[in-house]
Amino acid sequence: MRQGRAEACAEFAVARAGHLYRAACLLTAGDTHLAEDLVQETLGRVYVHWGRVSRAENPAAYAQTVLTRTFLAHQRRRSSTERTMEVLPDRADAAGGDAVLRLTLLDALGQLPAKDRAVVVLRYWEDRSIAETADVLNASQAAVRTRCVRALGRLRDLLGEDIGAYAHP
Amino acid sequence: MPVEQQSDPFEEHPFEERLSTALHQVGGTFHGDRAALSAAGAAHGRRLRTRRRAAFVSGAAGVALAGVGGVLVVPWDGSSAARPSSVAAAPHPATSSPSTAAVGEKEVIRTLEQLLPKGTFSNEDGRGAGQDPDTRPYASVVYDDGKGPAALSVSVDRVEPGGRQARELTQCPDRTLVPYDACVIDRLPDGSAFMVLQGYEYPDRRVDTKLWTANLVTPGGRSVSVREWNAAAEKGAPVSRAEPPLSPAQLKHLTTAQEWRRIADAIPDSPRKRAEQPSAPTGGTAADTLSGLLPKGVEVVKKSGGDDAxxxxxxxDDGRGRSLVQVNVQPDMRDVADDLFHPGDETLADGTRIAVQQGPDEKGVDGVLMWTVDTMRADGKRVVVTAFNSATQHSAATRSTPALTMQQMREMALSPKWWQGA
Structure with a gap:
């Protein structure tokens, strides 16, 4: 009955919420408040469509897709009302040497267009293939490749070739 | 840079590898409150969804709700009146709990096992009470009395005495919405309300797994729910015996045991603000309004009871077969409007948005159609009219299409009568 369904969905939500939140923090370049909103919306949709989600081959990937699309829809709405984020968003404290990497990387991500950021997160955080990334973004593989090249070039400029150095100063 | 290179890009592109490592390192520094996030997600989802049946809370409600959040925790003083939110949001004085001794999960499981007739136990799972105010004590076991393994669970909760949840737990569901073999309600000498329902795991009976549920709500709002199946798991396990192991009388004995009340007392008061339910949309009930708005020429064969607004x-029945028609009336849904309506949907001059859908009922029996007209006024008031070409949500089609046309459903949904007196 519904309760079984609700339980299964709740278990899934609790199990995935942490991962989705981390992905959302990268997508939003460290805007933890927006990240929370995005995860809430994502899990809300998962909850409504749980029948479909639970039948999906990979429910976790499905949720990630919903998150990415929710993020992009949010960006579209925001750009349509021309609200820009001038001030650095609220960021939780990071410990030790990671703090430099964190600030630098989030700043760099924040300078990418939203869709490019989504490509970077899907490709290099979610380890999705070009084809899978294209699928999530409803874009062609060629378009994803173009964005990927552009984003990597920009990040290399901003972060330097040797990103890793920040992690272990 | 040759990004079309797809085989092992990291070997070719050390920057990409370092980027990936950096993303994982930085991503890992964000720690969201998983329980809060999932609870907020569930609350968001609930607002998106329309109900497909009169609320019927079965035994696992406590478990399910504890998981999905939005749990209404009633102050232990037993007051049924809503506290002002400013007070509810403040920490409760410690004196408001009669007993705050924590109960561990092992104790909940042991309590269940000791109250059951002789048998063997496996797959024990449980949750204690006393730490997290949103956690509900719960135990589930696979119990075998020698006649076949059966899943059996108990959950303990607090509900508002006399509130909607308390009523729903102890009322037999409407057979139009949930099929079952038997349901008995009872009032115990101490004033507790009790219900035993002999029903099925799957309302459409695609698998004949039986689910028997017993719910108890004491006058003070302690609620105990026991569920048992005639299979080793609620879903996905073959039927292992003709019936669940405990008879209705034994279920009652287990559910009313004093031990559960002590465990209920261990549920701490929650500082969480009571979920503010917007007030009922109309002066009357949705059932009255729905009946009043039906077009001429259709006869009402049955309608939902209760006082649900x-x-x-x-x-x-229009003479060509029975047809189920449902309505959901929701007071302010502006926050989820973008999830419900899309840019291509119709918008009236007054700002009312309309989304229509005609298709197979995904959750129903094959051949059953579900037609929906979803409307939301500019002030967020939402009315969703849904019609089926079957007489219940779990039976075969009785006719080729629902008894109402989309135009008729639209007129009903847009009627101002839903909001009169609001």
Missing amino acids: EYAYVVV
């Missing part, structure tokens, strides 16, 4: 159904 937000959900109602009627079964109508």
Whole structure:
């Protein structure tokens, strides 16, 4: 009955919420408040469509897709009302040497267009293939490749070739 | 840079590898409150969804709700009146709990096992009470009395005495919405309300797994729910015996045991603000309004009872077969408007948005159609009219299409009568 369904969905939500939140923090370049909103919306949709989600081959990937699309829809709405984020968003404290990497990387991500950021997160955080990334973004593989090249070039400029150095100063 | 290179890009592109490592390192520094996030997600989802039946809370409600959040925790003083939110949001004085001794999960499981007739136990799972105010004590076991393994669970909760949840736990569900073999309600000498329902795991009976549920709500709002199946798991396990192991009388004995009340007392008061339910949309019930708005020429064969202002159904017959018609009436749904309506949907001059859908009922029996007209006024008031070409949500089609046309459903949904007196 519904309760079984609700339980299964709740278990899934609790199990995935942490991962989705981390992905959302990268997508939003460290805007933890927006990240929370995005995860809430994502899990809300998962909850409504749980029948479909639970039948999906990979429910976790499905949720990630919903998150990415929710993020992009949010960006579209925001750009349509021309609200820009001038001030650095609220960021939780990071410990030790990671703090430099964190600030630098989030700043760099924040300078990418939203869709490019989504490509970077899907490709290099979610380890999705070009084809899978294209699928999530409803874009062609060629378009994803173009964005990927552009984003990597920009990040290399901003972060330097040797990103890793920040992690272990 | 040759990004079309797809085989092992990291070997070719050390920057990409370092980027990936950096993303994982930085991503890992963000720690969201998983429980809060999932609870907020569930609350968001609930607002998106319309109900497909009069609320019927079965035994696992406590478990399910504890998981999905939005749990209404009633102050232990037993007051049924809503506290002002400013007070509810403040920490409760410690004196408001009669007993705050924590109960561990092992104790909940042991309590269940000791109250059951002789048998063997496996797959024990449980949750204690006393730490997290949103956690509900719970135990589940696979119990075998020698006649076949059966899943059996108990959950303990607190509900508002006399509130909607308390009523729903101890009322037999409407057979139009949930099929079952038997349901008995009882009032115990101490004033507790009790219900035993002999029903099925799957309302459409695609698998004949039986689910028997017993719910108890004490006058003070302690609630105990026991569920048992005639299979080793609620879903996905073959039927292992003709019936669940405990008879209705044994279920009652288990559910009413004093031990559960002590465990209920261990549930701490929650500082969480009581979920503010917007007030009922109309002066009357949704069932009355729905009946009043039906077009001429259809006869109402059956309608939902109760005093629900937000959900109602009627079964109508226009002489060519029965048809179930449901309505959901929701007061302010502006926050989820973008999830419900899309840019291509119709918008009336007054700002009312309309989304229509005609298709197979995904959750129903093959051949059953579900037609929906979803409307939301500019002030967020939402009315969703849904019609089926079957007489219940779990039976075969009785006719080729629902008894109402989309135009008729639209007129009903847009009627100002839903909001009169609001």
